[in-house]
Amino acid sequence: MIKLVIFDLDGTLLDTIYDLAHSCNYALELHHYPTHTIEAYRFFVGNGMNKLVERALPESDRNPATIAKVKRDFLLYYADHSTEFTRPYPGITELLETLQNKGIKLAVASNKIDSATKYLTKRFFPDIKFSTVLGQREDFPIKPDPSIVYEIMKNADTGKEETLYVGDSGVDVETALNAGVRLVSVLWGFRPKAELEAKGATLFVEEAREILNLLNK
Structure with a gap:
């Protein structure tokens, strides 16, 4: 039983995918990186925040320092926008x-x-x-x-x-x-x-x- x-x-x-995607795209734009579609984020999420940011970054920039910077701005933005579409x-x-x-x-x-x-x-x-x-x-x-x-x-x-x-x-x-x-x-x-x-x-x-x-x- x-x-x-x-x-x-x-x-x-x-x-939660729309708020996650918009927040990550905001952080990517802030650091002058390409953004992604909502559909792409469905395959970025699931393995924790570090892995989400790593997957969203260009392969050439997937280093700990860059991941940490983008993650920081992602989380700051997400804290204020996590319930807009969720x-x-x-x-x-x-x-x-x-x-x-x-x-x-x-x-x-x-x-x-x-x-x-x-x-x-x-x-x-x-x-x-x-x-x-x-x-x-x-x-x-x-x-x-x-x-x-x-x-x-x-x-x-x-x-x-x-x-x-x-x-x-x-x-x-x-x-x-x-x-x-x-x-x-x-x-x-x-x-x-x-x-x-x-x-x-x-x-x-x-x-x-x-x-x-x-x-x-």
Whole structure:
């Protein structure tokens, strides 16, 4: 029986791609680098902020100093513009409310900066009492390392067989497999089904309510 559901944030609970893309493009323009389309950013995100900026930069400028400068301005801009276009995906709020009412513990595990993860989760889901909300923290491994999942399970006092992980990317698939927990991959997020299948995903949903149907079986 599932007692804990861990959700990825970007591309799973929230459609954040427009604010991420506009913020990164702002920082790139500030440093006189080419910008990218929204579609391109769907493949830049998922592995943490450093990797996002690295992927957005020209290959010849992907060095630690340049990444740090662009990342700094990206984060400064994003802090003031992270909710301009960001919204929960259809049915997500209702799903979380239903799961909470059923007594299932809820958590968020993201590779987004921890402060932004906590802020956006609270901003868009103020009535949901998540057991744990964790993002990327300094000196702590990011997904697909399973440490974040283990920490959440420990906080919730649940075992692997009682935990379901929900995500939209190949990183999420690897995270769940590395942690040894059950996985549901969503198809409304940033990455295509082919990527998820290539990483080992086998269970997919196209609408939020399908997750509830799976848990009811």
